[in-house]
Amino acid sequence: xxxxxxxxxxxxxxxxxxxxxxxxxxxxxxxxxxxxxxxxxxxxxxxxxxxxxxxxxxxxxxxxxxxxxxxxxxxxxxxxxxxxxxxxxxxxxxxxxxxxxxxxxxxxxxxxx
Amino acid sequence: xxxxxxxxxxxxxxxxxxxxxxxxxxxxxxxxxxxxxxxxxxxxxxxxxxxxxxxxxxxxxxxxxxxxxxxxxxxxxxxxxxxxxxxxxxxxxxxxxxxxxxxxxxxxxxxxx
Numbered sequence: 555x556x557x558x559x560x561x562x563x564x565x566x567x568x569x570x571x572x573x574x575x576x577x578x579x580x581x582x583x584x585x586x587x588x589x590x591x592x593x594x595x596x597x598x599x600x601x602x603x604x605x606x607x608x609x610x611x612x613x614x615x616x617x618x619x620x621x622x623x624x625x626x627x628x629x630x631x632x633x634x635x636x637x638x639x640x641x642x643x644x645x646x647x648x649x650x651x652x653x654x655x656x657x658x659x660x661x662x663x664x665x666x667x
Numbered sequence: 668x669x670x671x672x673x674x675x676x677x678x679x680x681x682x683x684x685x686x687x688x689x690x691x692x693x694x695x696x697x698x699x700x701x702x703x704x705x706x707x708x709x710x711x712x713x714x715x716x717x718x719x720x721x722x723x724x725x726x727x728x729x730x731x732x733x734x735x736x737x738x739x740x741x742x743x744x745x746x747x748x749x750x751x752x753x754x755x756x757x758x759x760x761x762x763x764x765x766x767x768x769x770x771x772x773x774x775x776x777x778x779x780x
Binding site: 585610658659661 | 671699701703708709710711712713716756760762766767768769770771772773
């Protein structure tokens with residue numbers, strides 16, 4: 555295991571539901587990331603948190619709402635999603651931002667019906 | 668300007684062959700080029716990375732070749748094994764980009780026994 559865990563591993567939700575994805579890192583890192591991985595597309599960086607402050611938000615729709623209560627935990631709150639939001643959502647962490655190696659979790663496979 | 672173009676999309680080689688995956692970029696400010704390996708059901712894991720001050724870096728059977736003038740870099744896998752079958756992603760980043768890795772679309776490698 556990489557030291558980054560994600561729950562749940564699979565999630566099916568309707569367009570009107572509200573759900574949350576959870577990420578936890580056990581590596582003592584200071585930066586955490588959310589990525590979206592869709593078929594046939596590059597990994598897309600969604601959010602970056604450094605020392606619990608959001609430092610990057612790549613024009614992500616407001617139906618995705620991140621939360622970083624401490625340097626070990628990261629959440630992605632989901633509401634009124636669209637079918638095109640179905641994807642693998644990956645969490646990563648690193649010692650810092652910049653060149654530091656990013657350690658990825660196994661991802662949450664999200665299906666929006 | 669921010670894209671990283673990766674080819675081929677898929678690759679099949681025999682055991683012992685030397686698959687080569689190529690990436691090209693436009694942004695001359697990129698100065699960190701990692702390669703990630705992803706197995707089914709797992710998150711990407713850093714394989715090897717290079718900075719533009721060197722033209723080649725080897726780690727075990729994996730080699731990155733970097734051509735700064737052509738703005739290209741490639742991954743070579745020597746003596747490939749069936750266990751190397753995975754999806755490989757190249758990426759690029761710049762200093763101060765807050766961990767913003769720009770990924771290629773990935774290459775699915777299959778090594779036949």
